[in-house]
Amino acid sequence: xxxxxxxxxxxxxxxxxxxxxxxxxxxxxxxxxxxxxxxxxxxxxxxxxxxxxxxxxxxxxxxxxxxxxxxxxxxxxxxxxxxxxxxxxxxxxxxxxxxxxxxxxxxxxxxxxxxxxxxxxxxxxxxxxxxxxxxxxxxxxxxxxxxxxxxxxxxxxxxxxxxxxxxxxxxxxxxxxxxxxxxxxxxxxxxxxxxxxxxxxxxxxxxxxxxxxxxxxxxxxxxxxxxxxxxxxxxxxxxxxxxxxxxxxxxxxxxxxxxxxxxxxxxxxxxxxxxxxxxxxxxxxxxxxxxxxxxxxxxxxxxxxxxxxxxxxxxxxxxxxxxxxxxxxxxxxxxxxxxxxxxxxxxxxxxxxxxxxxxxxxxxxxxxxxxxx
Amino acid sequence: xxxxxxxxxxxxxxxxxxxxxxxxxxxxxxxxxxxxxxxxxxxxxxxxxxxxxxxxxxxxxxxxxxxxxxxxxxxxxxxxxxxxxxxxxxxxxxxxxxxxxxxxxxxxxxxxxxxxxxxxxxxxxxxxxxxxxxxxxxxxxxxxxxxxxxxxxxxxxxxxxxxxxxxxxxxxxxxxxxxxxxxxxxxxxxxxxxxxxxxxxxxxxxxxxxxxxxxxxxxxxxxxxxxxxxxxxxxxxxxxxxxxxxxxxxxxxxxxxxxxxxxxxxxxxxxxxxxxxxxxxxxxxxxxxxxxxxxxxxxxxxxxxxxxxxxx
Numbered sequence: 001x002x003x004x005x006x007x008x009x010x011x012x013x014x015x016x017x018x019x020x021x022x023x024x025x026x027x028x029x030x031x032x033x034x035x036x037x038x039x040x041x042x043x044x045x046x047x048x049x050x051x052x053x054x055x056x057x058x059x060x061x062x063x064x065x066x067x068x069x070x071x072x073x074x075x076x077x078x079x080x081x082x083x084x085x086x087x088x089x090x091x092x093x094x095x096x097x098x099x100x101x102x103x104x105x106x107x108x109x110x111x112x113x114x115x116x117x118x119x120x121x122x123x124x125x126x127x128x129x130x131x132x133x134x135x136x137x138x139x140x141x142x143x144x145x146x147x148x149x150x151x152x153x154x155x156x157x158x159x160x161x162x163x164x165x166x167x168x169x170x171x172x173x174x175x176x177x178x179x180x181x182x183x184x185x186x187x188x189x190x191x192x193x194x195x196x197x198x199x200x201x202x203x204x205x206x207x208x209x210x211x212x213x214x215x216x217x218x219x220x221x222x223x224x225x226x227x228x229x230x231x232x233x234x235x236x237x238x239x240x241x242x243x244x245x246x247x248x249x250x251x252x253x254x255x256x257x258x259x260x261x262x263x264x265x266x267x268x269x270x271x272x273x274x275x276x277x278x279x280x281x282x283x284x285x286x287x288x289x290x291x292x293x294x295x296x297x298x299x300x301x302x303x304x305x306x307x308x309x310x311x312x313x314x315x316x317x318x319x320x321x322x323x324x325x326x327x328x329x330x331x332x333x334x335x336x337x338x339x340x341x342x343x344x345x346x347x348x349x350x351x352x353x354x355x356x357x358x359x360x361x362x363x364x365x366x367x368x369x370x371x372x373x
Numbered sequence: 374x375x376x377x378x379x380x381x382x383x384x385x386x387x388x389x390x391x392x393x394x395x396x397x398x399x400x401x402x403x404x405x406x407x408x409x410x411x412x413x414x415x416x417x418x419x420x421x422x423x424x425x426x427x428x429x430x431x432x433x434x435x436x437x438x439x440x441x442x443x444x445x446x447x448x449x450x451x452x453x454x455x456x457x458x459x460x461x462x463x464x465x466x467x468x469x470x471x472x473x474x475x476x477x478x479x480x481x482x483x484x485x486x487x488x489x490x491x492x493x494x495x496x497x498x499x500x501x502x503x504x505x506x507x508x509x510x511x512x513x514x515x516x517x518x519x520x521x522x523x524x525x526x527x528x529x530x531x532x533x534x535x536x537x538x539x540x541x542x543x544x545x546x547x548x549x550x551x552x553x554x555x556x557x558x559x560x561x562x563x564x565x566x567x568x569x570x571x572x573x574x575x576x577x578x579x580x581x582x583x584x585x586x587x588x589x590x591x592x593x594x595x596x597x598x599x600x601x602x603x604x605x606x607x608x609x610x611x612x613x614x615x616x617x618x619x620x621x622x623x624x625x626x627x628x629x630x631x632x633x634x635x636x637x638x639x640x641x642x643x644x645x646x647x648x649x650x651x652x653x654x655x656x657x658x659x660x661x662x663x664x665x666x667x668x669x670x671x672x673x674x675x676x677x678x679x680x681x682x683x684x685x
Contacts, residue, residue: 039480091464140655148662153411153464154604155658158651161597169644290472297465333479333591340415340473344451347461347469 005362010355024349025298032341036334045330050323054334058319065315066203071286072307072314073205073274074099076212077267078292079299079306080219085260086293087301088236092257094141094156095264096289097163098134102268104170105133107178107279110191110272122194127211127269134265135258137163142257146250152257164284171281178279188278197273206274213307215266220303232256264289286317287336294343313339382632384510386625391519392417392581393620396602398522398529399573401611403449405533406566407546407559407675408456411467413574414599415474416448418591420578422478425589428582429491437492438518438579445575446568448474453567457560460679471599479591487588494518494584518580525573529613542566546673549680559680577602597651598627604654607661611672626650 037047057064078095085092092098109129114122137159144150170178172186180189197207223229235242235252243249271283295313299305320335396413403410420441427437448470455461497520499513533539544552545562553559578595586594601623609616630646660666 039477043481086465093468144659144662148659148664149667150658150662151607154600154607155655157600158597158604158655161600161651162648165644165647169642173642173644287475290475293468294472297469331480331483333476333483336472336476337480338476340469340471340476343469344455344466344473347466348455348459350461351459 007360007362009358009360010351011358012355013353016353020353024353025346028342028345028349031345032338035341036338039337040330040334043330045328050330050334053323054316054319056319057322058315058317063203064318064322066200066205067318068311068315069209070199070204070206070275070314071318072311073209073212074267074271075288075291075295075310075314076209076216076307077270078264078289079295079310080212080216080292080303081260081263081267082293082296083299083301083303083306084219084263085256086296088232088252088256090145090253090256090260091153092138092141092156092260093153093293094138094159094261094289095267095292096287097156097160098137098261098264099268099271099289100163100167100283101137102130102134102265103271103276103283104167104178104268104279105265106130106195106269106272107188107191108133110195110277111177111189114192114195117194119194122192123197123273126191126195126273127266130269130272131262131266134268135262137265138257138261142254142261145257146253160289167279167281167284170279180278188276188280190278191272195273196277199274204275206270208270208274212267212270215263216303216307223303228255264292267292291317291339294339297343298346378632378636380507380510382628383625384514385628385632387511387621388515388519388624389585389627390617390620390624391515391522392577392585392598393602393605393623394522394526394616395573395577395580396599397605397609397616397620398526398613399445399570399577400603400606401533401570401609401613401616402529402542402566402573403570404606404676405542405546405611405673406563407549407673407678407680408453408563408567409463409467409677410449410452410470410567410570411464411603412448412452412470412474413467413602414595414597415471415478416445416571416574417474417578417581417595417599418478419444419448419474420575421582421586421594422482422589422591423575424579424582425485425491425586426481429485429488432492434492434494434583437583438576441579441582442572442575445571445573445578447571449568449571449574452571453564456679457563457567460681463677463679475591482589482591485589487590489588490583490586492583494580516584518576518584523617526613526617533613543673546675549675549678550682553680553682563680574599601627601650601654604658607672608657623650623654626653 033051040047040050058068059065078099081095081098082092106126106129109126113125117125138156141152141155141159144155145152170176171188178188180187199206223232231242231247231252234245235247235249239249267288272278291313295306295309299309316335316338320332323330323334324332396417400410400413423444424437424441427440428434431437452466452470455466456463494516496514496516502513503509533543541552541557542562545559549559552562582594605616605619605623608619627650630643630649633646634643
């Protein structure tokens with residue numbers, strides 16, 4: 001790019017220096033807070049006061065931290081789901097709907113099966129069936145993408161709206177299996193006590209957090225050490241190379257999308273096993289599936305980084321909820337504005353991490369003619 | 374149930390189609406240049422909330438729509454800077470815009486959440502023409518923006534296929550290196566059309582709020598129309614005139630659940646009916662993905678690919 005007499009050049013780096021790996025995300029967060037600050041001022045709120053309250057309620061108090069860890073649990077799952085698909089350039093953006101289906105599947109198992117099973121078996125069964133239904137929800141987009149090349153972006157997204165209406169139908173539109181029959185108030189039927197895990201003390205943190213974190217480490221290890229992980233990495237870098245090496249692209253595409261859907265579904269089932277204990281339309285309001293995409297992108301599809309990013313993001317949301325309790329409440333949507341802007345700035349910052357910026361002055365070219373000599 | 378109801382549903386479908394046509398025209402211009410912008414849903418919401426707030430404050434419809442257009446352009450500019458100059462991943466950038474737009478529209482719209490629409494874009498009064506059976510409600514009962522939108526699709530089609538800048542635009546999406554070799558700036562073409570596309574999407578959001586919306590409600594205003602518009606671009610094979618046909622079809626599907634509810638027809642519960650437009654869109658996408666259909670569609674070859682001259 002040339003501006004006046006200076007030329008700005010991008011020179012790809014072979015290795016990005018360590019300080020930039022830290023500096024770029026930090027700068028993104030700072031710039032995002034500044035953008036959020038502008039809108040806060042325009043709406044008559046003090047940015048400094050709002051941010052200090054946001055951060056202190058989400059990250060410093062005991063119940064703030066445990067609320068954050070509780071909310072982070074399903075978010076880790078949707079983040080892993082997005083990371084698992086995105087790193088292979090398969091843009092599954094249907095985590096939201098897959099998570100709802102995981103909740104429905106998990107609740108079904110919790111109501112229909114858990115009473116007949118010992119607790120030690122019931123919880124894993126609920127989680128497994130939630131993962132299964134989440135995976136099945138992405139089956140059609142996955143097969144279409146692998147066999148016909150249909151864009152998985154639009155197809156997975158459209159199914160989010162179908163899943164949303166399905167949850168509404170089960171709770172508000174019908175008096176069926178998932179609806180609590182004992183009251184006319186529309187709410188989900190509680191799952192068996194066998195299908196629930198107790199919270200830690202009086203907090204909102206559940207043991208499922210440990211499962212989610214272990215799963216992230218397991219995935220990280222698996223992708224590095226298994227043949228399957230190697231194949232997905234090759235395919236991610238160059239689908240053609242993968243094809244020449246005899247890897248089965250159809251099988252890889254379908255399986256990666258199914259695992260991604262299953263991870264998101266697991267998040268929904270963890271919501272059942274943990275805080276909800278039923279099909280809870282409250283989950284429709286939190287947008288944990290969409291937030292998972294942001295988390296995965298910021299973590300640059302690294303599974304262990306997903307855990308940390310998810311916890312930081314959940315804190316933002318918990319802090320945002322705390323802002324409601326005030327004489328001049330700041331809309332909780334500020335948390336979503338911050339999520340979106342952090343991602344936008346982080347995307348822009350990538351170029352500085354990947355390239356060295358060179359600024360050169362262009363010397364004016366002087367042609368000498370014979371007459372001057 | 375009488376046939377009149379279906380005529381009215383069809384007329385309503387044509388009306389909703391205005392948003393779909395505007396949004397998909399915006400997407401067609403953007404994608405023809407080789408840039409894919411998935412942020413439409415977020416831009417529609419921002420256009421809608423802008424039009425609502427400005428309309429609420431000034432009661433001036435045209436100012437409200439104008440600012441909605443500006444907001445659409447601003448968001449498209451963010452996408453353009455990120456993807457064209459900074460070469461970020463276009464998919465993730467678009468998604469970030471959706472999340473940002475969803476959050477910001479909810480944030481700035483919080484104070485008016487649930488408030489009824491302040492001003493309404495009124496249909497043009499055609500007098501007796503509107504009373505002609507069938508043709509009256511379907512053709513002569515819309516507002517000026519709807520007619521301008523149909524006209525705009527004609528202009529866009531002429532621009533794309535009959536003018537030199539349109540030729541350059543199509544070439545930029547298909548073979549940017551060739552355009553570059555001709556001495557035309559690929560970045561300039563992409564910037565111009567991404568931002569122009571944003572203007573149309575902003576207008577789509579603003580119009581939808583002031584013509585079709587009843588009250589501002591972040592959760593229910595667009596309801597995925599932006600994603601349907603993106604699918605519509607594929608359906609229209611990146612051609613503006615086909616977008617009209619597709620938009621009328623999808624508009625009709627979006628309206629059917631409300632008609633059936635209004636007529637107290639309860640064959641299916643309303644939640645199930647609400648799934649219909651999304652499932653139909655998915656079905657259409659599948660049909661269009663068959664190898665035969667794909668050959669006929671002709672998507673811009675370099676869609677989603679950043680252009681870097683030096684890397685060869």
